[in-house]
Every structure is written in structure tokens, then in C-alpha cells.
Amino acid sequence: MFTNEGPIFQQLAAMIADGIVNGTYLEETAVPSATDFAAFHRMNPATASKGVNTLVDLGVLYKKRGVGMFVASGAREILRAQRRDEFRKKYLQPLLRETAVLGITTGKLHSMIDDEGQDPR
């Protein structure tokens, strides 16, 4: 479930953020509590709270007193904007490194992207 890359609380935050971006957790609906996440992922409850609170600090989740954690309106857009910033580093740079290793020219790469884009999904 958790990998070696980065602290576990950040990985949990990323997992919940994924759920918000892909629509598993809709805006203004409840997400599982930190205790639930801890029990489900068999992780330390303090670590789980830290992960959830990371998203609270980002304005993505908010706490309704006595009810639980909710996804804030606009949360999806906040996360998407953040990910667009990371896109270059996370996807483009490794892609270009690999094309250099394989000897794929920029022109060839462009046409590969065009071809891939035409494939029906």
C-alpha cells in the first residue's frame, strides 16, 4: 500500500487527493475519518491525522464539528492546479530523459503523441 518514497502521511494525503481529483470523493461530501483511514490501511492513527490535516491546511478538506471531514468546494480545482505544476517534473522530464536514452527524436516524439491521441479510449 505504502511505498518507500516520501513520508507515509504524505502518501496518505496523496491517496485522498487522488480520490478527490478522480471523483471518488465529491465536493461537499464526507471522506472517511482519520481513524477509519488508520484502521483500513493499518497505519498509526497519529500519522493518519497528519495526512488528513495536510489537506485541511491546503483548504481541500474541512472539518464539520461533530460530523466529520468534508471535501471543500473548489477542492478539485485546487488539486488539479497543483498537479499541473507538477506535471513537468513528474512526467515531461522523465519522458524526455527516456527519449534521449532511446534515441527518439523530438519530431518522432511529436508524431507518437499525435498517434496516441487518435487512439480511441
Added chain:
Amino acid sequence: MTNAVDIRSISRSFGRTRALEDITLSVPDGSICGLFGRNGAGKTTIMSILAGQDRPTSGNAKVFGEHPFENSSTLSKISFVRDNQRYPDDYRLHHVLRIAPRFAPNWSVDVAAELVDGLRIPAKIPIKKFSRGQLSSIAIVMGLASRAPLTLLDEPYLGLDITARALFHDLLLRDYSAHPRTVILSTHLIEESEALFDRVIIIDRGRVRVDCERDEASNLAFTISGPADAVDKLSTNRRVLLTHAAGGLRSATITGEASDELVLQARTLGATISSASLPELVAAYGADAPESTLIKKGARA
């Protein structure tokens, strides 16, 4: 934050063997702390001293601010089942379940019953005929059902099947959430249990090598691997804990964090750098020569 455990420069010798050498560490109240190290590193000795079943040769160890040795009010707050706990010859499960609550004021009959059922502990067989896994199961029942403010779990997984281990994790977390306490757990199954912990302690040859928050542990060491020349060049003047080589390939586990510069340099030389996982870190310290530096982080009182 107050500390459940405060150990100040304790040493413990058995004859000429130095089991613990100048150990200082503390565990904050409410922490679930992993205690790692090789066989004979000193894990059980630390737990025995905390549980008042042994005394340090020098230094002092306090639990909730008190010396545990022959201190009945402190001892009633501690649960410790040795990994090689002995039982009277004619004891069966029901004898243990009847007598354990006398030593554990917070004993939960429900937790005990759920574990006995889930771990499938046999009721009719004398405990002395139990398998290794069944002995571990009964230790887990006592450890968790005691709900002791300081719960010491020494190798709770020995011989335990995977279903039972998952059940143990579930119940530990569930009961901890409802009734917070301080847990110190020693194990060699690090990968499986590491998400449980908020603190980690690594000891080797009776000394503390790492004592930090779980999240900090991922930044304590990194591994360079690739062609031997490149790895040697990149690890020059660094503190190498563990090396591994075969043919022209080599890897070195090094303390500290890899700078972006080093990662780039590695890439141009055809080597890769990755941060050491917790199991790798424990293995590296277990292989290390004794005189190296101590890593200690995290705010403690």
C-alpha cells in the same frame, strides 16, 4: 508532551557481556514505537528493565516518572510478556484468562474473547504443548487485553500466521484508538509493521543507533548502486554503513540525505540513488562496525 519512558544512560552487563551500553532514550506518552535490531542487540533487555523484571548495572530507567523495579503502582501500568514466557506445567488457556486480570486493572474481557476466538487459541491443550505461534497468540491476548498504559510487545509475531498478524494489527489499532496508550513493539518483520509506528528506535550491540520519528527515518540513509567505480567515487568521504558487491556491480548504503547534486552526479556516472527503506536502514545498522556515529533526532523533553 510528557514521556511514558525515560531512560538515562543505562548499561547492563551479564558477567563479561555488555548487553546495553550507555542507552539514553525516551518514548512520548501515546506513541506506538518500533524497537528494531538484530538478535542479541539488547531489545529484550531494555524491555525487561522497563518492566521492572531486571535492573540496569548503571544509569536509571523511569516509567511514567517512577522507577519500575519493585514498585507495584508503576508495575500495574505495565504489560510485558517475554517472547519466551514460561507457564506452569498444568496451565491451560482458562487459567491464564482467569489470573491475568489480577495483574491488569484495565483488563478487557471483550478484547481477550475476540482475540482468543480470532487467533484460534486452543482451550483444551495444556499451554506447555502449544506451538510457537500459539504461544505468541496467548502473549498477544495478554498484551492487548491488559490495556496497560505502557504495553511492551516483544516479538509478538513469532511463528504467527499471516491472518493472525493482520488481526493483531487491526485490534491493536482499533483498541489503541478507543483507549490510547504507549506501545513499544519489537519485531524483525519491519516491512509488514512499519506503518503502525510513529517512532522508531534501532539498537545494535547494546547501543542506540537511531531514535527518531517514523517520518524522519526515511531521510537517514540512502543507497547508491551501479558500476563499482562509480559507486566508490560517489561514496568517497561518506559514512558507509553497508556495502554489497557482485561482479562489477556495487551498492553502498550511506548515512544522511543525498543532495540533488549527488543524484545528478550519479546519473551521469550511470549509478542510481534511492532513499533507504526502514528494513534497509535496520539491516545496514546491523551490519555496521560499532564505532560509527549516532543519529538522534526529534524533540524530546
